[in-house]
Amino acid sequence: MTTYQTELWQTAYWRRGNRYYHCELKQNLFADWVLIRSWGTIGTKRGRQMENYCSSFAQAQETFKAVFKRREYRNYQLVSSK
Template sequence: MRPSPTQCSWINPEKARYYHVFLDQDLFGDWTLIMVWGGIGSNRGRMHSTGVASYEAGVELGGEIARRRSQRGYTCAPPTGRS
């Protein structure tokens, strides 16, 4: 399954790490890219949100993140179904 441009997830099984990216629009119509990462099986992790100028800019930034995740050994993960 191919990830959607608005939500992507990656895992690095060798290092037991995960990385999620969500592109979301708020009530004012502004776009925000939310990044969440941490250790698999750990309750610890981090989250960072970045405002982007448009949907297209968010998709482009998500593509750059996907490229970096791939270079660091992460593989695309199917959606977990959790919200």
């Protein structure tokens, strides 16, 4: 039986001008940890998405923190975080 740890899932959303960046740390159907990042321009259909599969929650959390730090460095404003 697959066990999900939904209390550990994290999400964050940033904006800078008309650009957005969204990052989610959660588990997939097989309970593997996945970091899903999407970015693009607000008001258009242009954008991209990338999924990074992590071997453990610790590795996934470190990657999420690195994304958080990079967004701050690039002057994105945090809109929401959970």
